[in-house]
Amino acid sequence: MRRRGRVIGLWLLLLATIGALGTTLAGPTSTEFTVPGIESQQAQDLLERQLPESAGGTARLVVAAPAGQTLDAPAAQAALRDGLHRAAAIPGVVHVADPFESRTVSPDLRIAFADVQFAQPAHDVPQSAKDALVDAAGPLRDAGLQAEYGGTVMEPAIEVGGPAEVIGVVVAFVVLAVALGSLVAAGLPLLTAVVGVGIGVLGAQLLANVVEMTGTATVLALMIGLAVGIDYALFIIARHREQLADPDTDIEESAARATATAGSAVVFAGATVIIALAALAVTGIPFLTVMGLAAAATVLLAVLVAVTLVPALLGLLGERLRPRPRAAKPEKRSGTWSAAWARAVTRKPLVVLLVGVVGLLALALPARDLRLGLPGNASQPTASTQHKSYDLLSEGFGPGFNATLVAVVDAAGIPAERREPALAELHATLSADPGVAAVGRPVASADGSTVAVPVVPRTGPDDRETSELVDRLREHKAAVTANGGTLYVAGATAAAIDVSGKLADALPLFVGLIVVLALALLAVAFRSLLVPLKAVLGFLLSVAAALGITVWVFQDGHLNGLLDIPSAGPVTSFLPVLLIGVLFGLAMDYEVFLVSRMREHHQHTGDAAGAVTHGVAQSGRVVTAAALIMVAVFGGFVFNHDPIIKSIGFALAVGVFIDAFVVRMTLVPAAMALLGRRAWRLPRPLDRVIPDVDLEGASLPAPGPRPAPKPAEAERV
Structure with missing residues (x-):
């Protein structure tokens, strides 16, 4: 805080440097999800060695005549020959199949397809070649024929930054303004999150030159980095303003204490997210490992921003973040509604637990029929050429021609x-x-x-x-x-089946690792055995319920019109692993911020029952705001056109909502009320081994009186 100019300057310099390199030297991203060692990949490697002309990318041109007409008409045949001739002249094209010679014409002669084979793999085909291929169908359209494209070469790129994502950020700003009671304070978390996310995502684009990276990896880094970046800054700023409500509190002292308490919790919570995402490497699947590490690096940047850039900005803004005297009363009354909620939940904790657990298990029931796969052209937007080509092939030849x-x-x-x-x-x-x-x-x-x-x-x-x-x-x-x-x-269909099988085999190991990590980390954080056990059980309930709702929507086809889902199909094969890894870290965030305030009160008073109400009253508003921000950010990606991003955004938004409001804000206080003093007991052998990390700042010295400002400082204020 005392060197705020240097700290802010260093972060801006880093952002400018990485931003310039990441935009000018961005590496290529892939839409393929390959796994070495699976049978379909072994076959692909063999074809690349022995039959390279069959291993290159393929674009499938699907042509349809208007109703009542056929493709064997002279005008249609001339247009088809002209279009195929133009496609064959595109650089990189090694073969174009004539539908009438290869017999890829429907029995009623109304629909046909021609495969355009490229020499290079699909992800290496330049955009100029794709654009030329679309232009090659000009004569077909001029003749009144419908021309659509499918195949590996024409898979759409992942795009972000649409209106839905922007709306999610706007909702997050509104929540921040209400939670913090200040537009200036509300803008800080968004500003710092943009710095961290900008460095992380642009850095990932730069690394794509040396590491094979999917477009989904960069979007996931953006999605998670933005959400945690806002939340982590919110936790520190909210603690700072809570302390500044006392007019005798010094700005520098408050910023230091906010970073020592809420900042310590941010470091610990961020570490759990980073470990969970990095643990995706244990699946042994390269694209998932890169995806997890890219997101973990962005979360690490969010933590570093929160404990360095945020305190520097707190010093820069100084007294402007102090609540006004007339606004001090609401600040002191903060948590009134959350205290009432805590009292209501702990009045009959056993009933609350039973109702909550049964309800979450009911939501999880559809997950029993979970089927994994990779979305194809049927999952693309109905207005896209990929979806239209899928429908035409199914109409003319049967659905199996889309699964060759x-x-x-x-x-x-x-x-x-x-x-x-x-x-x-x-x-x-x-x-x-x-x-x-x-x-x-x-x-x-x-x-x-x-x-x-x-x-x-x-x-x-x-x-x-x-x-x-x-x-x-x-x-x-x-x-x-x-x-x-x-x-x-x-083939693409066999590859999707193989990837899904590989991920399904890795899932039990990953879940087991996450559970062990959660127990160990929370045992260190709270010096307790029952608190970690309760947290892990709640996390598993959240994952099961979120997965059940995701299956109900995406696989069973409910709410398709509302969420603009073109067709029902298997759940994205790596979604369960991602959901478990990401939700674990975020669930532990809320657990740490909620229960740490309970433990802080219990350490000071020894009152176990009062600690539950006090913890929810002090953290309820901030945890609620943080969860709403997460839901808004993730929910914005639900309306992305890419089916993978859409399903990931939906699962994370639902998972965070359930975990924050049902598990952490409802079931956790009820369970803590039932456990009473037993929640904070730790066997003596473990007590000697487990370090005391003091997340609550119990060892901090008492705050001193606010120093009188010097004349020059008072004038600046």
Whole structure:
């Protein structure tokens, strides 16, 4: 605070430097979620080595004639030839399939598709090539035909900063203004959060030059960094203004004490979020590890901003943050409603606990039918070309054409004279499966050692029957192995199934790690065993309820119109892991800020029952404001067009709302009232081992009298 000019200058310099580098040298982001070692990725690696022309990105041009017309009309055929000729001339395109030659025309001759194959992977295809491909369909549109695009090359980029996200920030400002009672104070958390988020997100874009990073990773860093950055600054500023309500409190002394108490809790709470996000690395999935580390780095910046830049700004603003004398009474009465709420909850704590737990378990019931997957074109906005191409393919050829699989055979170990009979046998086996609609023409490498066979299911990419088909097709490996070869089942749909399976296998380990971390961290924070146990059980209830509501909305299809969800489908495969990691950290935030005030009162008075009411009364308003800000920020992303961002924003908004208002503000006081003095007991062996971190500042010296300002200082004030 005494060196506020230097501190503020250093942060602004860092923001300007990282901002300039991050915007001018931003690396590419990917829309692909690959996992090394899974079967579909092994097949993709084999194709890149042996059949590079089949491993490149693909854009699928879907063409439809108006109702009552067909594509074999002379004008339509001429326009189609012209469009395909233009597509073939685009740099990077190695092959364009003619629908009539490759027989990709619907039986009624009204819908057809042509695959445009690129030499490079989808994420390496430049935007100029994509724009040229869209322009190539000009003759088709001029002829009155509908032309839409799908395929890996045409996957839309993730965009943020729309009206919904801005509305979320505006709501956060309104909540801050009401909670702090000052527009100047309300602007501080937003200002400091922007500094931390700007450095974090732009730094992540810069690192994308050396680390493969998905667009979802940068958006997640923005989402979480913005939410915690606002909340952490709010906790310190609210404590500062609470102390300044006493006219005898010195500005510097108040800022120091606010940082020593609320700031210590911020450091501890931020550490739990960072550890939870970094723990995503234990899943062994690279894109999820990068996602977690990018978000964790942004949270670390939010913590550093809160304990350095915020105190510096408190010193810069000085007396302007002190509540006016006429506003001092409301400040002193702060927590009146929260004290009344605490008394109501603790009056019959057992009843409150039973009702709350049963209600949360009821909300969690839909999670029993949880299905994991990756959203496809059906989940894109209905007005997008990707969604329209999906609908046209389903109409003309059946839903399975949107879920095409690829049977990849490594035939290097099969004797040359036996390759053709072995492949013919496999072709017949694949065609005989009742779930297969068609088996395409095999494509072989120059030496015949690698063969790719397209397989079209009868059902769509999100159907359970398609997952079962992939499992059945993989059962035919033994026959190919007996001939000396290796069979892989690949394709975008198989990759989504494999990624979901890998994440489902990693989930139990991740949950176990999070639970152990929570118990250890909270045992250190509160020097108690029952408080951490209660906190972990509440966290698990919050996760289960949030996941149940997410399944009910996104998988079961409820509220689709209200939330602008184009179609129901499996829950994003990495959403449960992200929800657990992020919600764990945020839930521990509220636990620390709420229960630390209870422990502070108990240490000073020894009154366990009064500590519960006092803690909720002192922290209730700030925790409520912090939770509403989180919900507003996350809720703004619910209306993002990207289905992954939409589902993550929804799950986090619902999870924070449930955890803050149902678990922390309701079930926690009830449980603490039932536990009484037992909540604060710690076995003697652990008491000697566990350090005393003193989050509440109990060891701080008593505040001294406010020094009289010097004449020059008084004039400046």
